[in-house]
Amino acid sequence: xxxxxxxxxxxxxxxxxxxxxxxxxxxxxxxxxxxxxxxxxxxxxxxxxxxxxxxxxxxxxxxxxxxxxxxxxxxxxxxxxxxxxxxxxxxxxxxxxxxxxxxxxxxxxxxxxxxxxxxxxxxxxxxxxxxxxxxxxxxxxxxxxxxxxxxxxxxxxxxxxxxxxxxxxxxxxxxxxxxxxxxxxxxxxxxxxxxxxxxxxxxxxxxxxxxxxxxxxxxxxxxxxxxxxxxxxxxxxxxxxxxxxxxxxxxxxxxxxxxxxxxxxxxxxxxxxxxxxxxxxxxxxxxxxxxxxxxxxxxxxxxxxxxxxxxxxxxxxxxxxxxxxxxxxxxxxxxxxxxxxxxxxxxxxxxxxxxxxxxxxxxxxxxxxxxx
Numbered sequence: 001x002x003x004x005x006x007x008x009x010x011x012x013x014x015x016x017x018x019x020x021x022x023x024x025x026x027x028x029x030x031x032x033x034x035x036x037x038x039x040x041x042x043x044x045x046x047x048x049x050x051x052x053x054x055x056x057x058x059x060x061x062x063x064x065x066x067x068x069x070x071x072x073x074x075x076x077x078x079x080x081x082x083x084x085x086x087x088x089x090x091x092x093x094x095x096x097x098x099x100x101x102x103x104x105x106x107x108x109x110x111x112x113x114x115x116x117x118x119x120x121x122x123x124x125x126x127x128x129x130x131x132x133x134x135x136x137x138x139x140x141x142x143x144x145x146x147x148x149x150x151x152x153x154x155x156x157x158x159x160x161x162x163x164x165x166x167x168x169x170x171x172x173x174x175x176x177x178x179x180x181x182x183x184x185x186x187x188x189x190x191x192x193x194x195x196x197x198x199x200x201x202x203x204x205x206x207x208x209x210x211x212x213x214x215x216x217x218x219x220x221x222x223x224x225x226x227x228x229x230x231x232x233x234x235x236x237x238x239x240x241x242x243x244x245x246x247x248x249x250x251x252x253x254x255x256x257x258x259x260x261x262x263x264x265x266x267x268x269x270x271x272x273x274x275x276x277x278x279x280x281x282x283x284x285x286x287x288x289x290x291x292x293x294x295x296x297x298x299x300x301x302x303x304x305x306x307x308x309x310x311x312x313x314x315x316x317x318x319x320x321x322x323x324x325x326x327x328x329x330x331x332x333x334x335x336x337x338x339x340x341x342x343x344x345x346x347x348x349x350x351x352x353x354x355x356x357x358x359x360x361x362x363x364x365x366x367x368x369x370x371x372x
Contacts, residue, residue, distance in 0.1 A: 031324045047093075068241070074089055078104035118173055137161075139155055154303045181212055196293070212289075213225065222357075282342055286302070288303075290353065326340060
């Protein structure tokens, strides 16, 4: 899910600011398709697909995760289960680059140099005649395109836990590892991390932690991040322990092997786990937070989708938009929300959020303060 119209560049007419591009896995073969929809249109339309990759062995069962769009119309897509990040020319549908990155979850384009993208990914180890690809042993990767158009990757940070989102504002790179969000300067030799958000609920439920997912730009100084679920504070200790999270992920991969009939080599080289271990439908509110990178303030918001459903004519559960949103992107005056288990997207008006972020007559808040 992405839309990008940098104010310092002339917008290409083929990629209007009110158009959203969505990569989808479709059909039993799991082929990759690119859909587009205008915010004023009632439905999305097929743009390209199935997208062809270089190797037929990796052209099926493609699970797209995060993506990022350049101002020239090149879409970078994380293919999580194939350990690939691919670059697609949206004009032709041609795949320009296929770069190996372990367990890629999210990708962002450097606004200062669009030939560079950063990826929130994982790592791998060799054990018992198998390659173990594990998203819980997080690493950040840099992909750079050379003058001949070919791209290659290198690691810029390791030693973190499960990475869910990444975005660059100015010189700083921001990354979410579920229970917190940190930033650093990727071009400096010393890449010390600063924690900008610690995941606490701050709504009176002090024992609850919000889990952050993909990161997107809200405006020139703010980031918007969905919290796809909440956990008790005690449970997040398991996520903070890199060894425990890695072992837990390996166990989920082993159970996926048993459920889906894969070989051990296939199960452990593929970081994706079965949906049985993923999030389930819930009547909880849609949670998101907007981080002001200049002040360090985080504003937490909850949207009651149960009340919104009363306005819908259908009573079938499968058509309800669930609160487990993993990706939010701002497109014009709308926030476009995606839940990968739903067949629809949710559009939220930006105006109420901006009124709360900039209330008339409000004084400055202390850095790190949070409001709901």
